[in-house]
Amino acid sequence: MLSRREFWQLSLAATLAGNFPAGIARAAARQQLDQERLLSFEAVGNVTLLHFTDLHAQLLPIYFREPSVNIGVGENSGLPPHITGAAFLKKFGLETDSAAAHALSSEDFTALARAYGRVGGVDRIATLVKAIRAERPSQTLLFDGGDTWQGSYTALQTRGADMVETMNLLAPDAMTGHWEFTYGTDRVKELSEAMDFPFLCGNIRDTEWDEPVFDAIKYFERGGVRIGVIGQAFPYTPIANPRYMMPEWAFGIREDDMRRHVAEVRAGGADLVILLSHNGFDVDRKLASRVEGIDVILTGHTHDALPVAVKQGKTLLIASGSHGKFLSRLDLDVQGGEVRDFKFKLMPVFSDAITPDPEMSAMIEKVRAPYAAATSRVLGHSESLLYRRGNFNGTFDDLICQALLQERDAEIALSPGFRWGASILPGQPITVDDVYSVTAITYPNVYRSKFTGAFIKEILEDVADNLFNPDPYYQQGGDMVRVGGMGYRIDVGAKIGSRISEMTLLKDGQPIDPAREYVVAGWASVNEGTQGPPIYDLVTKYIETEKSINIPPNEAVRITGT
Amino acid sequence: MQQLTRRQMLALGSGAAVITMLPVAPILAAGSEFEMRVKKFAGTAMIREGGIELDLPEIAENGNTVPMSVSVGSPMTKADHVQQVMVLAEGNPLPGVITFNFSHMSGSAEASTRMRLAKTQNVVAVARMSDGSVRMVKSVVKVTIGGCGG
Numbered sequence: 239m240l241s242r243r244e245f246w247q248l249s250l251a252a253t254l255a256g257n258f259p260a261g262i263a264r265a266a267a268r269q270q271l272d273q274e275r276l277l278s279f280e281a282v283g284n285v286t287l288l289h290f291t292d293l294h295a296q297l298l299p300i301y302f303r304e305p306s307v308n309i310g311v312g313e314n315s316g317l318p319p320h321i322t323g324a325a326f327l328k329k330f331g332l333e334t335d336s337a338a339a340h341a342l343s344s345e346d347f348t349a350l351a352r353a354y355g356r357v358g359g360v361d362r363i364a365t366l367v368k369a370i371r372a373e374r375p376s377q378t379l380l381f382d383g384g385d386t387w388q389g390s391y392t393a394l395q396t397r398g399a400d401m402v403e404t405m406n407l408l409a410p411d412a413m414t415g416h417w418e419f420t421y422g423t424d425r426v427k428e429l430s431e432a433m434d435f436p437f438l439c440g441n442i443r444d445t446e447w448d449e450p451v452f453d454a455i456k457y458f459e460r461g462g463v464r465i466g467v468i469g470q471a472f473p474y475t476p477i478a479n480p481r482y483m484m485p486e487w488a489f490g491i492r493e494d495d496m497r498r499h500v501a502e503v504r505a506g507g508a509d510l511v512i513l514l515s516h517n518g519f520d521v522d523r524k525l526a527s528r529v530e531g532i533d534v535i536l537t538g539h540t541h542d543a544l545p546v547a548v549k550q551g552k553t554l555l556i557a558s559g560s561h562g563k564f565l566s567r568l569d570l571d572v573q574g575g576e577v578r579d580f581k582f583k584l585m586p587v588f589s590d591a592i593t594p595d596p597e598m599s600a601m602i603e604k605v606r607a608p609y610a611a612a613t614s615r616v617l618g619h620s621e622s623l624l625y626r627r628g629n630f631n632g633t634f635d636d637l638i639c640q641a642l643l644q645e646r647d648a649e650i651a652l653s654p655g656f657r658w659g660a661s662i663l664p665g666q667p668i669t670v671d672d673v674y675s676v677t678a679i680t681y682p683n684v685y686r687s688k689f690t691g692a693f694i695k696e697i698l699e700d701v702a703d704n705l706f707n708p709d710p711y712y713q714q715g716g717d718m719v720r721v722g723g724m725g726y727r728i729d730v731g732a733k734i735g736s737r738i739s740e741m742t743l744l745k746d747g748q749p750i751d752p753a754r755e756y757v758v759a760g761w762a763s764v765n766e767g768t769q770g771p772p773i774y775d776l777v778t779k780y781i782e783t784e785k786s787i788n789i790p791p792n793e794a795v796r797i798t799g800t
Numbered sequence: 801m802q803q804l805t806r807r808q809m810l811a812l813g814s815g816a817a818v819i820t821m822l823p824v825a826p827i828l829a830a831g832s833e834f835e836m837r838v839k840k841f842a843g844t845a846m847i848r849e850g851g852i853e854l855d856l857p858e859i860a861e862n863g864n865t866v867p868m869s870v871s872v873g874s875p876m877t878k879a880d881h882v883q884q885v886m887v888l889a890e891g892n893p894l895p896g897v898i899t900f901n902f903s904h905m906s907g908s909a910e911a912s913t914r915m916r917l918a919k920t921q922n923v924v925a926v927a928r929m930s931d932g933s934v935r936m937v938k939s940v941v942k943v944t945i946g947g948c949g950g
Binding site for chain 2: 448474476477481488489490491494696697700701703704707709711712714734
């Protein structure tokens with residue numbers, strides 16, 4: 239009889255040699271994983287913070303590949319989260335092929351995903367949360383960093399109601415938002431009133447009177463500590479998303495307001511000040527260097543997952559990933575108004591290793607049931623790994639660009655650099671659910687227009703600066719716009735207006751002529767009244783026609799200056 | 801030739817020398833209407849950088865109506881107050897945005913308005929104090945096509 243350890247070593251070697259049946263390799267990999275081990279934590283101090291963010295309406299377990307390209311610029315060059323792959327594993331001392339390595343990097347993704355299985359699922363998160371609440375009953379707070387209501391078929395159909403119902407059961411203590419606002423101001427007000435917990439957004443004011451729209455602050459008492467929580471919505475919502483959906487609300491980083499809120503919370507007797515933020519990691523790191531008095535920033539928006547708490551001055555920054563793939567636990571020892579000690583664990587939510595919470599499973603079943611027939615329809619299957627995350631291109635976007643070129647008879651396709659969307663393994667069927675996981679937005683129309691070469695360059699330059707401006711306060715936190723039918727070179731370190739060169743039309747290999755007009759198809763335009771079929775219908779049709787999807791490696795974007 | 805220190809050079813203080821020697825110089829495009837207006841406003845005074853709070857968004861939500869607030873720290877007494885604050889948008893076809901006039905009766909030198917910005921550019925505020933000294937600050941406001949965020 240083999241011990242567990244021997245069995246594991248043997249199986250690992252066999253997996254690497256590639257001659258072991260997949261089922262046994264999977265079983266072996268999962269020996270590493272069990273609920274108890276994922277939860278194990280030696281508690282510290284008097285307060286426990288739990289955090290998840292950017293769930294993007296993923297109620298069910300999924301695959302999610304972390305980026306292999308995530309470039310940092312300026313002061314953030316080479317700093318976490320701007321390291322990936324083997325360098326990431328080395329930086330954090332993670333063993334190649336280990337569960338943690340798989341959760342946090344894209345190394346050997348397909349093989350390891352087959353071994354370790356899916357991630358996330360709100361019923362799994364509920365199990366972890368319940369266990370920790372039971373362990374630390376009067377010391378625990380749970381926070382949702384936003385981007386919760388958008389990203390699935392059912393969330394789109396119910397305009398976020400399925401997520402609010404589910405979250406009311408999970409019962410976070412507060413949330414903030416970003417994609418939530420793309421349901422429009424009336425719906426956000428309606429749903430935030432249906433929530434059993436506060437929607438904190440200290441940086442939203444009405445455009446007419448310049449008055450706050452939502453509460454900025456909520457106080458809690460946990461473990462004898464008075465805790466002040468400040469919420470910060472995504473500062474560039476009306477720029478990155480359609481402003482016509484929230485015309486009476488103005489956002490922004492509003493650093494001075496943040497200073498005032500921190501001062502107010504301290505004056506209000508808080509021993510611990512937490513910022514529940516949807517700024518994006520680099521923006522929060524800069525904010526922490528300029529605004530004093532924040533003990534913890536629970537970051538969001540940029541979908542970074544870091545296995546450690548990053549210290550900026552006296553502030554701890556937590557990056558909890560996305561899509562329900564991770565739950566963060568931060569234990570704090572707060573004494574006399576300061577954090578004396580802390581302990582952090584980024585818990586990967588390996589779906590197969592965690593017993594789903596039955597109450598939450600029933601809730602998910604209930605909210606999804608009316609749409610089960612529609613969402614489970616199989617459209618085709620993929621021969622390639624389909625993923626989105628990464629600064630420049632993802633295979634799922636390449637698929638969308640192919641669909642745009644073909645279905646709209648265009649020369650060039652533009653697809654937004656969103657960071658959300660589940661991954662699909664080679665051989666996996668593609669369902670309606672999968673298509674919506676990368677396309678479910680409330681402004682889905684696919685335009686077909688003529689743009690000059692000069693205007694296309696302007697678009698690329700503009701988006702590149704939103705991503706690579708050396709000052710994080712000028713970054714919007716998306717990835718680069720995805721391009722089909724055209725190649726280009728980008729010098730990441732150059733200034734706005736001079737990063738993009740060598741734009742080439744792929745179909746004839748000719749350089750893009752600034753004066754010529756090209757037929758361009760794209761989606762997610764922020765302009766009101768955009769005409770065309772919804773992107774999810776277009777992609778659905780394309781996959782149904784193609785049946786089998788095969789995406790070759792993208793060599794159309796060349797990157798320099800990193 | 802005798803080497804001038806920067807201090808001596810500044811002390812010489814002709815308008816043109818001031819404009820070319822000061823740290824704010826790079827933002828002044830030679831011969832532009834923007835430069836002419838700053839020169840005219842400052843006269844022979846030396847321009848000091850800072851001393852003005854210019855509150856602007858980093859990225860404009862709507863380039864057609866960008867909120868802007870300006871305040872200049874001053875006791876606002878008869879002997880020591882802010883006289884004028886001029887706001888310029890360097891990259892607009894017509895850079896003039898607004899000029900606020902103050903007196904010691906104003907209480908404080910604070911004002912807000914909204915302006916239109918044609919493209920990503922520096923917004924500059926220049927303030928003249930009652931002692932004739934001139935202050936200047938600038939801030940970049942990005943005006944983007946939008947879309948594609950997170």
